[in-house]
Amino acid sequence: MKTLIICFIVLGYSTMSAQEKPQIIYVFDPLCGWCYGFSPVMKKAYDTFKEQADFKVITGGMIIGDQIGPIGKISEFLKGATARVTQRTGAVFSSLFLDTILTEGTQILSSMEPSIAVQICKQESPDKLFEFMTELHKDIYVMGLKTAIPSDYGRLAKKMGFDINKFINNMHEDTFKELALKDFEDANTLNIDSYPAILVSINGELRELARGYIAWEELNKILVKELKQ
Numbered sequence: 001m002k003t004l005i006i007c008f009i010v011l012g013y014s015t016m017s018a019q020e021k022p023q024i025i026y027v028f029d030p031l032c033g034w035c036y037g038f039s040p041v042m043k044k045a046y047d048t049f050k051e052q053a054d055f056k057v058i059t060g061g062m063i064i065g066d067q068i069g070p071i072g073k074i075s076e077f078l079k080g081a082t083a084r085v086t087q088r089t090g091a092v093f094s095s096l097f098l099d100t101i102l103t104e105g106t107q108i109l110s111s112m113e114p115s116i117a118v119q120i121c122k123q124e125s126p127d128k129l130f131e132f133m134t135e136l137h138k139d140i141y142v143m144g145l146k147t148a149i150p151s152d153y154g155r156l157a158k159k160m161g162f163d164i165n166k167f168i169n170n171m172h173e174d175t176f177k178e179l180a181l182k183d184f185e186d187a188n189t190l191n192i193d194s195y196p197a198i199l200v201s202i203n204g205e206l207r208e209l210a211r212g213y214i215a216w217e218e219l220n221k222i223l224v225k226e227l228k229q
Contacts, residue, residue, distance in 0.1 A: 022053040022227055025199040025206075027187050028133070029062035030114035031147065032195040033081055034213045036137035037089030041216045042196070043130040045223060052227050053200075057122065057129060059115035060195050061184030068112070068148070072105020082141075089213060094142040101144055108148040113171065114140070115180040117153055120170045122179070124162065132160050200226050 026042055028035040046055055071078070079102060082093045101107050114136060121132040139145040139156045146152040150171035157167035170176055190199070198210045198219070209222050 023056055023201040024053045025056045027058045027060050027192045027197040028195050029060040029111055030136050031062055031111050033085045035196045036141055037085045037091035038196045038213050039134040039137050041219055043134055044216055045219055046130045049223055058186050059118050059180060059183040060187040061111050063109050063111040068110045070105055071107045071109050075102040075105050078102055096144045097141050107146060110148040113150055114147050116171055116176045119176045119179040135159060
């Protein structure tokens with residue numbers, strides 16, 4: 001608990017003053033298959049509790065730096081992992097992803113560009129953020145988004161009502177990259193290195209509520225209990 005309180009101070013909040021609302025913090029990564037399966041649950045949590053709590057989204061930076069590379073390096077792992085995600089959550093991975101992208105193995109995996117896309121949505125249309133994250137996951141795992149190529153985000157931008165050219169231009173802006181890097185730092189400060197993760201801050205006290213996939217029924221019970229305090 002002390003560690004989380006210290007992290008909270010580092011992240012720019014004070015434990016000495018009460019918050020107007022509790023804050024629910026969601027740490028995820030766009031390339032995380034379990035986050036894809038969890039995205040409908042998290043969107044439902046936002047829709048259900050957005051009047052009772054503020055929501056903060058942090059992108060974790062699962063595949064960055066030296067980890068960026070061809071998907072073929074982990075294709076065998078992903079074949080098993082995607083099957084487990086589907087079995088547990090019902091999330092669908094398309095034949096394009098499973099039979100073409102994984103088999104060819106050449107597509108580059110990078111968390112940086114999709115995390116930049118999330119930052120753009122945070123700044124430009126924060127009310128769309130949870131819907132945007134859901135559609136981003138689908139674009140990766142159903143439509144075959146080339147995550148490391150900024151120009152490939154036009155389809156997603158159009159679907160979410162953004163100006164395509166402006167969105168793609170923003171993908172190249174240092175401002176949004178710096179915001180993504182700040183998120184990665186914040187996730188590291190919170191000691192979150194597996195996803196999804198949910199934390200809550202109430203009156204300056206930060207607690208981790210869940211790590212990994214949980215069903216809506218369980219998350220709903222947890223949040224109802226926490227937000228009644």
